[in-house]
Amino acid sequence: MNWxxxxxxxxALLSLSLYSFLYKDNPFYxxxxxxxxxxxxxxxxxxxxxxxxIPNWWENLLPAEGGMQPIWLIPGILGIFMVLRIVPKLASxxxxxxxxxxxxxxxxxxxxxxxxxxxxxxxxxxxxxxxGGGWFNWVSNIIMVTGVVCGLVYFFFSKAHTGIVGRxxxxxxxxxxxxxxxxxxxxxMARISLLIGQTQFxxxxxxxTMGIHL
Amino acid sequence: xxxFTEKLGNIDRRIIFTVIALSVVIPLAxxxxxxxxxxxxxxxxxxxxxxxxxxxxxxxxSFDYDPSTMPELQPMAFALTQxxxxxxxxxxxxxxxxxxxxxxxxxxxxxxxxxxxxxYVDWVNLGYKTGGGVLIVxxxxxxxxxxPEDYDGNSVDDMPIMDHVNKLGDFDMIISLSAGDPGVPAxxxxxGDRYDIPIGGGCTAVxxxxxxxxxxxxxxxxxxxxxxxxxxxxxxxxIGMENPPPGTAIPGMAAQSVAHLxxxxxxxxxxxxxxxxxxxxGGVK
Numbered sequence: 001m002n003w004x005x006x007x008x009x010x011x012a013l014l015s016l017s018l019y020s021f022l023y024k025d026n027p028f029y030x031x032x033x034x035x036x037x038x039x040x041x042x043x044x045x046x047x048x049x050x051x052x053x054i055p056n057w058w059e060n061l062l063p064a065e066g067g068m069q070p071i072w073l074i075p076g077i078l079g080i081f082m083v084l085r086i087v088p089k090l091a092s093x094x095x096x097x098x099x100x101x102x103x104x105x106x107x108x109x110x111x112x113x114x115x116x117x118x119x120x121x122x123x124x125x126x127x128x129x130x131x132g133g134g135w136f137n138w139v140s141n142i143i144m145v146t147g148v149v150c151g152l153v154y155f156f157f158s159k160a161h162t163g164i165v166g167r168x169x170x171x172x173x174x175x176x177x178x179x180x181x182x183x184x185x186x187x188x189m190a191r192i193s194l195l196i197g198q199t200q201f202x203x204x205x206x207x208x209t210m211g212i213h214l
Numbered sequence: 215x216x217x218f219t220e221k222l223g224n225i226d227r228r229i230i231f232t233v234i235a236l237s238v239v240i241p242l243a244x245x246x247x248x249x250x251x252x253x254x255x256x257x258x259x260x261x262x263x264x265x266x267x268x269x270x271x272x273x274x275x276s277f278d279y280d281p282s283t284m285p286e287l288q289p290m291a292f293a294l295t296q297x298x299x300x301x302x303x304x305x306x307x308x309x310x311x312x313x314x315x316x317x318x319x320x321x322x323x324x325x326x327x328x329x330x331x332x333x334y335v336d337w338v339n340l341g342y343k344t345g346g347g348v349l350i351v352x353x354x355x356x357x358x359x360x361x362p363e364d365y366d367g368n369s370v371d372d373m374p375i376m377d378h379v380n381k382l383g384d385f386d387m388i389i390s391l392s393a394g395d396p397g398v399p400a401x402x403x404x405x406g407d408r409y410d411i412p413i414g415g416g417c418t419a420v421x422x423x424x425x426x427x428x429x430x431x432x433x434x435x436x437x438x439x440x441x442x443x444x445x446x447x448x449x450x451x452x453i454g455m456e457n458p459p460p461g462t463a464i465p466g467m468a469a470q471s472v473a474h475l476x477x478x479x480x481x482x483x484x485x486x487x488x489x490x491x492x493x494x495x496g497g498v499k
Contacts, residue, residue: 022227022228022231023228047312051312051342051344052344056343056344104348105348108347108348108351109347109403112347112403112404112407112408113403115403115407116399116402116403116407116433117403120407120431120433121427121431123431124427124430124431124432144430179423182423183423186419186420186422186423186439186440187419187420188474188477189419189440189441189442189470189474190286190418190419190420190440192234192238192469192470192473192474192477193285193286193418193419193440193441193466193470194282194283194285194286195234195235195238195473196238196242196285196441196466196469196470196473197284197285197286197462197466198285199235199238199239199242199469200242200285200462200465200466203239203242203243214243214245
């Protein structure tokens with residue numbers, strides 16, 4: 001049996017089954033959906049055990065050169081605590097593991113996040129309007145600074161949005177709408193790209209298995 | 215009886231799906247090509263930075279995606295890897311997403327074979343490790359402690375390509391092809407801003423708008439956004455190349471453009487119907 005062709009046919013039939021939902025819900029779609037969910041869950045369990053648990057924990061606890069490293073029992077126990085969420089009486093133990101994860105994550109990313117997403121962005125907004133780049137850059141800089149200021153005013157709720165504040169907030173919401181529009185355009189492009197990828201698979205990999213070459 | 219504008223506003227969704235499907239299938243099946251004009255922007259910035267790297271430079275290429283975003287990110291990976299390997303730039307690859315490893319290996323092996331490059335000398339795939347940002351922080355001080363072995367289980371100490379690489383600061387550039395988190399933001403936050411390493415990115419079109427602020431501040435030196443970014447890069451890499459290898463992004467863009475035109479047409483029709491109906495009811499003066 002040619003397993004490559006079998007794989008292509010399986011992929012093609014499952015793709016068509018999933019697309020059949022666009023017409024209406026049907027047993028082929030349900031089958032493909034349930035198969036995907038089940039396969040994904042099974043795959044992730046095995047993948048996590050093989051690529052995360054064994055190399056990162058088991059092989060450190062019991063190294064190949066022999067001996068046991070008891071310190072690695074701690075993450076093992078914390079991992080078991082996480083699983084104990086399924087036992088109502090012991091579920092509270094999982095909070096210890098969670099608090100460790102949250103604490104470590106927050107500590108590591110707090111300053112980095114502030115630097116990358118706040119300070120650097122504020123710094124990037126403080127631009128010399130007339131500095132180099134010709135009229136296009138000048139206009140871009142004006143729009144950027146106006147957009148940031150007006151956008152911030154829109155999210156300032158301690159003063160009623162009337163008068164000059166209201167008009168500024170309106171400019172802010174207009175600029176936000178333009179940003180959402182651009183974002184939506186990109187989203188459309190992404191979804192069509194996925195359709196293109198799957199269509200290329202069907203046209204140029206699946207059809208040739210039936211002797212149809214486009 | 216429903217008027218024409220009413221019917222226009224209530225087109226059966228299955229008709230819309232069929233028209234969209236045809237707008238994608240026909241250009242692909244007919245191998246319809248549209249020109250892809252390259253204008254200065256994030257894609258050309260990325261190309262220029264890679265182009266300026268001297269032969270022998272070290273680049274870390276991170277495959278932070280999975281098969282669900284392959285149509286957008288895999289063409290980028292091919293085009294970037296071709297560019298890097300043609301310029302004789304050494305590639306150390308890895309993945310912050312588990313399934314990115316095998317997708318990356320497919321790209322590296324294929325391009326390396328076509329250009330006669332050697333594994334462990336010109337490129338290596340270190341594989342996947344969990345941890346995201348924490349992993350990047352650890353790599354900042356010692357890569358070999360994080361990745362003592364490569365994807366195939368070979369010791370990195372025995373690989374010529376890893377002779378001069380000990381920490382992230384030893385790389386001339388980091389490129390993340392990212393479908394979400396962890397991905398480009400984690401590399402900017404934990405590597406670019408910390409160690410002042412140029413970061414380039416490739417991402418799905420959905421996430422591209424959120425990365426534009428990083429371009430404005432120079433935290434990202436270039437960005438390939440979605441299939442358009444991949445097609446831009448494919449086009450740039452092919453300039454001056456005899457018998458360029460086949461790509462999937464450029465043919466895909468023709469279908470993309472036709473589909474976008476069809477969607478725009480439906481949006482216009484929907485708005486005409488909406489305004490006409492509203493006017494009929496006295497809502498629009």
